[in-house]
Amino acid sequence: MPSVLHSVSPLQGANDTGRFSSQEWLGLGGFYLLFATLYAGAIAYSVQEVQPGAFPDYLRRTLLYDYTLKALWTVPVWWLLFRTPLDAAGWARKLSAHLLLAPLWVAAWFSSYYGLLQLLGATGMRGPGRVWDVYIPLLFYGVQFGLFHTVRFTQQLRQQHRLAEQLRFRAHQSKLAALKAQINPHFLFNTLNTLSASVPPEQEPTRALIAQLAHTFRFALEATRHELLPLREEIQFLEAYLALEQARFGSRLRVDLLIEPELLSWLVPPMLLQPLVENAVKHGISPCIAGGAVRVRLYAAGARCLGAEVTDTGVGWPQGQPPDLATSPGLGLGNTHARLLALGSAGLELLPHAPTGACVRFSFSTDISPSSCSASAL
Template sequence: MMQKKQRHFWMAQIGGWSLATFLNIVINQLLQPYPGLVMASILAMSLGCLTTLLYRKLIHRWGWRNRSPRGLVIPVLFSVPVISTLWAVSFALAASLFGAWLGIPRAPFLQYFLGVFVSGQMIILIWVSSYFAYHYFTKFSQAEVEKWRLKAIAKEAQLGALKAQINPHFMFNALNNIRALILEDQSRSREMLTHLSELLRYNFSSNNQQLVPLDREMDIVRSYLELVSIQYEKRLFAQIDYDRTLSEVLVPPMVIQLLVENAIKHGVALSPDGGKVMIYAERVGQLIRLVVKNTGYLQAQERLEAPSGVGLQNIRERLRLLFDDKADFRIEERNGWVTASVLFPIEEMI
């Protein structure tokens, strides 16, 4: 992408200044032709091209490309005369020193200077306006691409999780366990059906959402754990704990749920005695950390992958698109516990 932008810049820079040189020669020939006009135009426009290259370096150093268009108005209006002055002075010096050798008629330094300075301000203004117009256009285009990529990945994750939850194995176990409960505990069987419907409804309702409140995500995790507990019974011990002041903090939907599914599948399910799953959230300065811990060893999870088939790479990509480089996702194993943690900036509901 960077190489493509560089190529576009140099094409526009060389092509634009070549066109400006041609138009300057033609217009001056029509209005007031004089000997040495062609060389004077070529010298002036060549120095203008070099001056704008310096201007571009200063724009990068001053960080102007990160400013809003409104924030650029005053800096640009002040810098255009300065850059035009630099251009005009360089031309006046070059013409005074090498004019005779280049065939440019002798003239006072001020005449050389004004010859470039007057029209140079308009040319520099056009150059810098075109430069930032291209920059904002590409930035907007890239943002649109990233937005649609995020939607596509979120859609893939949502559909993948839904597919995993309604696959024949999951549905057979859930419905078969609920059916067995009907004869034993009708109240609990109705409760399990409610959890199943909540789980499916959540997947449908979060279809177009990039972020959801932490409270809502944790409620769905509880519903999932209630359903799974029918199958694992006492082999599964799960605990959810988080500061209620974080209830309205927005989190990517299904990230915690996918990590819990991984923890059960690759931790609890592999042990004859079952295991524990601990889910919690905590504030770390201006960040929030979501943590899912399970008993087990990372060796058994070397090819860890979410049941939805989306996998850890999908979670990493979603975090990158949502939070750029401000998010962190890692999995570690220590003292018989595997810990998956997600860290990203706090963003609350308005």
Template sequence: MLKKQNTVFNNSTVKEVGAILLFYFAFAWLYRIVLWYNGMRYIEGGFWGWLNLRGFWLASGRQYLFLLLGSVVIWFLGYYLLRHKSRKLQLGVVLLLLPVVTYFIREIRYIIIDAIGENRLTGSGEIWDWYIPLLFLFFQFSCFFAYRYFVENQRKIILEGELRQAALKSELSAIKAQLNPHFLYNVFNTINASIPPENENTRNMIAQLSDLFRYQLQASQSELVPLRDELEFVKKYLDLEKARFDERLDIDINVPEELLDEMVPPMLLQPLVENSVKHGLASLIDGGSIAINIKKSEGKLKFEISDTGIGIKDKSSVFKKGIGLTNTRLRLQKMYNSQLELVDNEPQGLTIKFSL
């Protein structure tokens, strides 16, 4: 199961940000040691002179602080603003920004140093304040993109493993469901025949339950079904639940007529509706309502299943408890690269959104 980590900004974890700061600190001290040694400062300050904090700040700390700020600018312009674009475009923009930002970093740093009257490289020596920062930033962003590629690849491997496991479970479930399905129909018919005629409501409920099983068995053999069939199945399921809730359950389904022939995966809505009934409304004395809204926008079907139940505070924990929402989420990712979004309903309850 993919675990959600604490993020700081744009999916960067606290550990990743800490590693970047440690990376800069370590290289700043390393550069400080090199300058201290090449300048033979150990003769004047002794072996431990490189630990002098003021010397560290003047020799390398300030320069690497400017590099850190410059890298943030490059990251923002070349990666964050283009996070939905191709990786090639991101790399191209970053490569163009590296010399530009390095140049401005050097010039701004020179202006500040000259203003406060401190020493800096001059003449031909200024080339090192161009070459070293440029090389450092190039190395840093090479590591950054390599790391991002590794993380995304690991996530894909984990997701593919989960999808294979879910597919195997679905195949096993389908095989089990197809084992002598007529047995179920015969049992329902036998029960119906044994119920007295005056209990017509019970007979109708058993007939509806039989229809639910029939659809479920047929759906296990189909990749897609018309939306009207899926909605009819959900309506029959909600009618059974309404018989249990009586007047405590209101149902509102809003779907344009022209969308009823759209093809959708079978058994997609029922687990979401069941979640709303079981975890959202069942514990409320006054019950509540469930609304199913489907529309088409920008070439995609937009689904919203809302309830006025108790809602969910920790929405990430929902996928760890049951198989209904988890399997639905995996199916959407596998078939449509779509995400299952859980948001608070107003004034109370939960809304589940996704698109096909």
């Protein structure tokens, strides 16, 4: 099912947080090389009286064995901290994790390093000197993860800046669209009311359609003046829109609205659902000769967290693959995805719908607090 994506925003890449750039990878490699060189130099300096010129050998062993093992043991710790829910945890929880992980990391490195030296027939620190192979790795752990967190914090600031820029860009587009739509709206409504009044009583269905059309126009214009509206009004607008579409498609379009009644008083940004339903009708149901069904399901996905799912039994996504909203934002689905991201949501999730059709779902906190939502609830 083709998505309604036509224009490409100049502000893309807001979801690259957590990935290292080539410069950051080079910086990390330089950090390892510098730390290994200083460590090898310190050891060579301390034994220069009994082992003159030992620096090259110590540097080779440090780079090949010592810091290679440090890097390998860093990978699972980095993954746990930056690729799991710990990434979104507060600093107190992250610090507690480091207090637990740091000694485990040092113990894992220590046992593997001295095991490798024994296997190679080499020797390491002995006696009280081994304390340096605890202190130095602990220091290294603290410095390297301090750098990781600094990079992560910088990336998050960059992402927030991009989202803010994207929101301003979308707001500018919305204002332009609103200005275009508000050209003499009273003339539009008066004309529709005149048409409705001129329809004879025996054509009451036509009169009802004109009234519904006027309602959809009025809501669309009114929505541009409010950031939040009760979900009840959003559903009323959606029902008026679907009534117009059902009048056009007849029995080819079947609609099912599943909404938990306690949600109707929740405040939501206007016109989040209509573009998704329009996309389903226009690109999913319309191409099917036999038509199909559209289902809208709204439910509580957590504390003050609204979950939404729009499915259809139409033709489905092109080649069975949903479009990539991260690289192709635009009208319709793209604008809705961008609006959700700006609200702190994870945005739209596009999925196939068995046996045929497409599914679009999302969740966001009505308290504008991302932590309130549970993605698993979807």
